[in-house]
Amino acid sequence: MPGENLTRDEAQERAALLSVDGYEVSLDLRSALGDIEAEPRTFRSVTTIRFRCAEPGATSFADLLAPSVTAVSLNGKDLDPGEVFDGSRIRLDDLRADNELVVDAQCAYSRTGEGMHRFVDPEDGEVYLYTQYEPADSRRVFANFEQPDLKAPFRSEVRAPEGWTVWSNGVGELVDGVWKFAETKPISTYITAFAAGPYHYVTDSYTRTFDDGTTLEIPLGAMCRKGLAPHFDSDDVFLVTKQGLDFFHDHFDFPYPFGKYDQAFVPEYNLGAMENPGLVTFREEFIFRGKVTQASYEGRANVILHEMAHMWFGDLVTMEWWDDLWLKESFADFMGAFALVGATRFENGWITFANRRKAWAYRADQLPSTHPITADIRDLQDAKLNFDGITYAKGASVLKQLVAYVGQDAFLEGARRYFERNAYGNTRLGDLLSALEETSGRDLATWSRAWLQTAGVNSLTPQVILSAEGRITELAVLQEAPESHPELRPHRVAVGLYRREGADGSLVRYARAEVDVVGPRTVVEELVGADAPELVLVNDDDLTYCKIRFDENSLATLRERLGDITDPLARALCWSALWNLTRDALMPARDFVGLVLRFAGRESDIGVLQMLHAWAHSALVHYAAPDWRAEGGRLLAQGALKELRLAEPGSQHQLTWARFFTTVASDQADLQLLLHLIEGTAKVDGLDVDQELRWAFLEPLAAHGVADESLLAAELARDDTASGKRHQVRCLAARPSAAVKAQAWAQVVESDALSNALVEATIAGFAQPAQRELLAPYAAKYFAAIERVWAERSIQIAMDVVKGLFPSLRDSQETLDATDAWLTAHEDAAPALRRLVLEARDDLARTLRGQACDTAAGS
Numbered sequence: 001m002p003g004e005n006l007t008r009d010e011a012q013e014r015a016a017l018l019s020v021d022g023y024e025v026s027l028d029l030r031s032a033l034g035d036i037e038a039e040p041r042t043f044r045s046v047t048t049i050r051f052r053c054a055e056p057g058a059t060s061f062a063d064l065l066a067p068s069v070t071a072v073s074l075n076g077k078d079l080d081p082g083e084v085f086d087g088s089r090i091r092l093d094d095l096r097a098d099n100e101l102v103v104d105a106q107c108a109y110s111r112t113g114e115g116m117h118r119f120v121d122p123e124d125g126e127v128y129l130y131t132q133y134e135p136a137d138s139r140r141v142f143a144n145f146e147q148p149d150l151k152a153p154f155r156s157e158v159r160a161p162e163g164w165t166v167w168s169n170g171v172g173e174l175v176d177g178v179w180k181f182a183e184t185k186p187i188s189t190y191i192t193a194f195a196a197g198p199y200h201y202v203t204d205s206y207t208r209t210f211d212d213g214t215t216l217e218i219p220l221g222a223m224c225r226k227g228l229a230p231h232f233d234s235d236d237v238f239l240v241t242k243q244g245l246d247f248f249h250d251h252f253d254f255p256y257p258f259g260k261y262d263q264a265f266v267p268e269y270n271l272g273a274m275e276n277p278g279l280v281t282f283r284e285e286f287i288f289r290g291k292v293t294q295a296s297y298e299g300r301a302n303v304i305l306h307e308m309a310h311m312w313f314g315d316l317v318t319m320e321w322w323d324d325l326w327l328k329e330s331f332a333d334f335m336g337a338f339a340l341v342g343a344t345r346f347e348n349g350w351i352t353f354a355n356r357r358k359a360w361a362y363r364a365d366q367l368p369s370t371h372p373i374t375a376d377i378r379d380l381q382d383a384k385l386n387f388d389g390i391t392y393a394k395g396a397s398v399l400k401q402l403v404a405y406v407g408q409d410a411f412l413e414g415a416r417r418y419f420e421r422n423a424y425g426n427t428r429l430g431d432l433l434s435a436l437e438e439t440s441g442r443d444l445a446t447w448s449r450a451w452l453q454t455a456g457v458n459s460l461t462p463q464v465i466l467s468a469e470g471r472i473t474e475l476a477v478l479q480e481a482p483e484s485h486p487e488l489r490p491h492r493v494a495v496g497l498y499r500r501e502g503a504d505g506s507l508v509r510y511a512r513a514e515v516d517v518v519g520p521r522t523v524v525e526e527l528v529g530a531d532a533p534e535l536v537l538v539n540d541d542d543l544t545y546c547k548i549r550f551d552e553n554s555l556a557t558l559r560e561r562l563g564d565i566t567d568p569l570a571r572a573l574c575w576s577a578l579w580n581l582t583r584d585a586l587m588p589a590r591d592f593v594g595l596v597l598r599f600a601g602r603e604s605d606i607g608v609l610q611m612l613h614a615w616a617h618s619a620l621v622h623y624a625a626p627d628w629r630a631e632g633g634r635l636l637a638q639g640a641l642k643e644l645r646l647a648e649p650g651s652q653h654q655l656t657w658a659r660f661f662t663t664v665a666s667d668q669a670d671l672q673l674l675l676h677l678i679e680g681t682a683k684v685d686g687l688d689v690d691q692e693l694r695w696a697f698l699e700p701l702a703a704h705g706v707a708d709e710s711l712l713a714a715e716l717a718r719d720d721t722a723s724g725k726r727h728q729v730r731c732l733a734a735r736p737s738a739a740v741k742a743q744a745w746a747q748v749v750e751s752d753a754l755s756n757a758l759v760e761a762t763i764a765g766f767a768q769p770a771q772r773e774l775l776a777p778y779a780a781k782y783f784a785a786i787e788r789v790w791a792e793r794s795i796q797i798a799m800d801v802v803k804g805l806f807p808s809l810r811d812s813q814e815t816l817d818a819t820d821a822w823l824t825a826h827e828d829a830a831p832a833l834r835r836l837v838l839e840a841r842d843d844l845a846r847t848l849r850g851q852a853c854d855t856a857a858g859s
Contacts, residue, residue, distance in 0.1 A: 004065065004088040006136065007379045008321055011147040014061075015320075017054055018145065020152035022183075024048040025142045028159045029166075029196055032109065032118060032127050040067055040108040043116065047103045047143040051152075053095040061089040063139040063146040064105060065115070071104040090143060103143035112794045113270035113756040115140025116194070121267070123227045123721045128197035130266040130281060132274060135322060135383045138189040149320045149426040151186040158194065166196040169278040171219075171260055184277070185257060186424045188318050193276035195264045200229040204238045206245050206261070216255050218245065221262040227721055228265070228287050237263060240301045240344055244308045247343035248335075251412050252312055254419045263304070267722055268757035270796055273303050275310030275332070282307075289723060290692030293652035295607035298346040305343075306336030312415075317422040322383035324428055326373045326452075329387070330395025333357065337396070348568065352607045353400075354542040355572040357393040359611070362457060362547060362580060364389030367842050369835045370455040370485070373398060374429055381832035384795055390455075397545035398451045404492050404543050405447065406440035414439040447490065456485025460493065460517065461549035462536040470532040475524045477517050477538055491517040495524050496540030496570065497533035500561070507535060507557070507564040514543075534561075537570055547584075548577035559591075563599035572608045579615045582623060585849040588857035589623035592616070593632055597639040606652050613660040620664070621769045622811065623850030625858055636664040641673075649686020658687055662696050666770060671706050691719050695727035702731040703768045709735075726761045733765030741766065741774060748801060749785050752793060759797055763804035772809050779807035779815055783822045790833045802833065806840040811847045819844065 028044040049062065065088055069081035075096055084091045090103060109118035109129075114137045119128045131141060139146045158166045158179040166172060169192060170182035184192075204220040220241060222234045241263070245256065258277035269283035286300045313335065314328030337357070340349035364370060369385075373395045377383050403411045414436035422431060429452065433444045458481050465474040477495065479488050497511040511533075513526035534557045539548050550558065558574055565571040578595060581587035596616040603609040620632045640661040647654035665671055674697040676682030677689050689697070698715060701707035709732065716728040733744040744766045748759055767775060782805055790798045807815055819841040823834065 005379050005381050006063070006146065008323070008377060011149070011321060014145065015147065015149050017058055017060055018150060019052045019054075020145060020150050021050040021052065022152050023050075023142075023144065023154045023156075025154065025156040025192075026158075027141070027156070027194070029116075029129060029164075030159055030161050032129055032196070033161050041118070042067055042106040042108050045103075045105050045107045045142045047101075047105075049099075049101045049103075049144065049152075051099050051101070051145070053097060053099060056095060056097050058095050059091065059093045060095060061091050062101060062103070062143050063088065063136075064090055064103065064143040065137075065140045066105040066107045069103065069105045071102075073100075073102040075099055088139075101143070105143060107141055110140065111755040112797050113268055114794055114796050117266075117268060119267045119722075119755075121225055121227055121722055122725055126198050126226060128195075128199065128225060128267060130195040130264060130269075131193050132270065132281065133190045133192065134271075134274060134387075135190055136380045138192055141194070144189045146189050147321070148188040148190060148318050151188050151318065151424065151426065153183050153186055154192055155183045156181045156192075156194075158196065160196050164196055164198060165201065166194065167221075167223075167262055167264065167279050168192075168194050169258065169276060182259070187277060187315060191274075191276045191315055193274075193279040193281065195223070195266065195279060195281070198226060199223040199264070200226050200232065202232070202234040204234075204242075206242050208245070208249055208255075210255070216249075218256060219260040221260065222265070223262070224265040224284055224287055225267060225722070228284060228289070231289050232265075232287050236297070237300075237304065240304050241308070243343040244305045244339055247305075247339045248308060248312065251415075252419060253416045254312060254316070254423070256311060257316055257423075258311060268755055270756060273307045275307045275314055277311055277315045280307045288692075290690035291655060291688055293606045293610070293656055294346075295352070295610055295652075298340070298349065298352060298607065301344055301346055302336045302340050302349065302352075305339040306332045309335035309339070312419055316424065317419060318426050320426040320428055322377040322380075322386065323375055325375070325377070325383065325386055326391050326395040327427060327429070327432060329391045330373065330399055333392045333396035334399040348605060348607075350542065351569050351572050351605055353396070354569060355576055355608050355611050358397055358542075358545070359576060359579070360389035361393035361397060361545070362389075363583075365394055365455065365457045366482075367839045368484075369839050372455050373452045378831075381795065381830060384799070385832050385835055394457075394545060400542075401451075401492060401544045402436075402447070406436060406442055406444075410440035411436065450487060450489040454485065454487040454489075456482055456487060457545065457547055458487075458489055458491070459547040459549050460491065460538045460544075462495070462538050462551050462554065463521075464533070464536060464551055464553070466532050472527055472530045472532065475527045475530075475536070477515070477522045477524065479517055479520055479522070488519055491544040491546060493517055493538060493544050493546075494540040495527065496537040497527065497530055498535035498537065498557075498565065498570070499531065499533055500564070505561070505564055506566045507561055508566055509537075509540070509570065512540060517544075535565075535574075537573060539573065540570060542569065542573055547580050548573060549581075550577065559595070562595060563602040568605045568608070571603070572605065575608065575612060575615075582615075582619055582850065583846060585623075585846070585853040588854040589619040589625075589850060590628055590632060590854055590857060592619050593624070593636060597635060601639075601643045601646070606656060609653065609656055613656065613663070617660075617663050622808075622847045623854060625851055625855040628854065628858055633664055633666050637661065637666065637670050640664055641670070644684060644687075649684075650688070651686070654684070654687055655693075658684070658693065659696055662700050665700050666704065671701060671704055674701055675706060691724075695719070695724070695731070698727070698731050699734055699765070702765075703734040703736065703770060705736050707731065707735075722757075726757055729758050730761040730765035733762045734768050736768070736771055736774060738774060741771075741778070745778060745781070745805075748805070749781075749789060752797070756797060756800070759800055760804075763800060766805065767809055769809060775807065775809055778805070779810045779818060782807055783818060786833065786837070787826060787829055790830055795832075798833075799836065802836045803840070806837070806844075808840065808844060808847070811844060811851065813848065816841065816844055816848065 026046040069085045072079040166179040168181040172181040201223040206218040208216045265284040273282040309332040313331040319327045337353045417435040461478045463476045496509045535554045582592040644657040
């Protein structure tokens with residue numbers, strides 16, 4: 001659609017020209033119920049925008065994505081919608097110094113999770129609405145100036161079906177059948193929000209008295225679909241919310257500025273959550289229908305705190321353009337973990353950060369699409385793709401190092417000054433750095449150039465020289481960078497020395513030194529004379545962002561004694577480093593699988609254990625030699641079943657091993673055990689095979705032809721809910737049949753009838769590792785279809801298709817060549833589409849290198 005992809009240059013030009021004084025938005029959502037004669041189903045949206053123009057007589061535009069516009073009025077003059085509206089923009093000619101624009105449009109309900117999403121609950125037929133906009137989908141709901149630096153106060157009103165409740169950013173009340181909402185503070189369009197429907201809603205409140213005697217009271221609310229109400233542990237949501245509000249008030253010294261604090265857990269949500277002030281939205285999967293581990297509760301708490309940090313970093317102070325997206329996302333990612341450890345029961349949050357979040361960053365930073373943390377975002381499609389491991393996890397890792405570099409007190413004081421100076425405004429990188437330079441007394445220009453404005457990840461390797469008496473004469477840290485991104489950076493690191501101690505031979509740290517690593521080789525003078533270590537850990541305590549490497553002696557120690565490391569963070573760092581070695585084809589996949597089989601059963605941290613299971617499965621599927629896969633799968637299934645039976649009955653470790661067993665079970669005995677556990681004719685003491693676990697067991701049964709359509713239909717009848725439907729769709733697409741694959745492909749690629757959640761479920765079931773030959777015909781079909789899909793579908797669905805259906809399981813040079821051929825023939829394709837294909841190509845090339853490494857190890 002012309003003009004749909006707003007560019008940075010256009011946004012800068014419009015921001016220089018216009019200033020927005022306020023919005024009034026009126027929506028009529030009564031059309032959400034009842035039958036309709038034709039698609040799309042629409043709702044009336046009337047928007048009034050008051051704005052100023054710095055150059056009277058100039059021309060600009062407003063943004064709107066809508067099937068039709070009924071009327072447009074500019075400064076009292078009616079305009080012909082057919083002349084000024086092109087489907088994505090409304091042309092505004094001959095602007096005055098002060099202007100009023102009124103747009104009356106018919107906007108479309110969404111089934112893709114973008115704009116005003118409409119969901120019909122199959123369990124009870126109830127309809128639920130919610131909005132999701134970032135980066136630029138508020139224009140699907142009301143006319144506006146869709147860019148983050150044109151902030152304004154919003155007033156809104158909504159007409160909704162009788163019996164419904166409606167929520168927005170401000171406090172609402174029902175007046176004569178219309179929901180009217182209090183005016184907001186100046187905020188960006190992408191964080192305005194609505195939710196409407198018969199949601200189950202629970203309330204609480206937060207009160208804080210400040211040193212000056214003033215009191216802040218924040219009404220709290222939490223909501224979900226009625227069908228999930230029996231599973232909704234709102235008490236824990238409110239507990240973490242209050243702990244977070246205490247923590248951020250303690251550290252930010254700026255009272256929460258947006259009035260109420262509602263949190264909506266909504267269906268068919270594309271993201272984890274969204275920081276709309278006063279109405280934060282979350283995916284409803286954070287409401288747990290079955291038994292989960294503490295890692296799941298920790299993950300939810302982290303997301304709650306991440307979104308809460310955005311109230312200050314992102315909502316109160318917002319980046320000018322998406323180049324500085326990191327100004328909110330890196331900070332929220334760091335602050336989420338910081339608050340998790342400092343304010344909640346999840347005291348091991350930094351272990352999860354080191355093991356899970358950083359793994360995301362390391363992968364993203366080695367793709368051909370890697371970019372500096374402060375990225376070059378040319379347009380909205382670029383912005384959509386930059387919600388990635390660099391912007392979130394690498395940025396947070398770098399901020400963690402910055403805290404170590406300038407000191408926590410100076411860092412937090414800098415943040416406080418940043419809020420005070422820029423409240424309700426927009427900023428760039430320099431605004432934050434200047435505040436931090438003031439409070440720390442450090443020149444951060446060099447640090448910024450090295451860490452924020454260059455891409456790539458460094459590797460740090462210890463080099464140890466011992467005397468004849470077995471003492472260290474020199475310990476150096478070697479720093480390397482890939483050829484594609486040769487920057488060597490300053491790293492503040494802790495170097496830990498470990499050896500066996502005690503009767504049980506535990507590996508414990510007996511010496512530690514902090515050092516600034518600069519350049520290719522840095523000597524750690526403080527450790528000269530120390531006893532010879534069995535293990536050297538060069539980023540102990542996880543202070544910096546790097547790939548940890550080992551000297552030969554340390555690697556040999558880990559191969560034999562990894563499970564003996566007593567410190568859980570050090571152990572997690574070693575596991576992460578070994579996984580990076582595997583991904584880099586420096587350790588054979590079978591060796592990593594062997595380490596998991598030997599030592600994972602001793603892992604105490606449940607989040608680390610879950611990551612080990614995911615990595616082991618990935619090693620088997622992608623990096624193991626093809627002729628060893630069956631043997632590797634058999635070994636993993638045997639090991640998982642052994643640990644499942646050994647685990648304490650009813651424990652979270654038992655549940656975690658049960659779930660891992662389902663991902664690697666493939667022979668008939670294992671599959672029959674899963675079937676019998678579902679039927680109740682087999683039992684593992686303490687293992688509660690609840691509804692969620694039943695569906696988990698059914699997917700491998702479907703993929704291997706044990707569970708047919710009738711069995712899956714019977715299970716849906718047992719669990720006839722929205723969640724059950726998603727599970728059933730995934731399992732149906734997993735069945736080993738050419739006709740099934742053809743139908744799944746057609747439903748996702750050739751039709752747009754499925755909602756975003758069912759597209760996601762179908763794609764998840766489609767590509768099964770045991771069905772490589774069955775999937776072979778779809779490699780060519782993929783490359784023939786993706787440019788059309790990109791052009792015709794919404795960007796969210798197009799991204800899901802392009803990423804999810806890439807033929808990664810056709811892991812051969814032939815597929816790599818086909819990918820290169822497509823890239824060569826489509827140099828003019830949309831840059832965002834090319835980026836996704838380039839990333840998939842890089843993963844495939846890495847797969848082939850890993851398989852070659854593993855093949856060599858087995859020969």
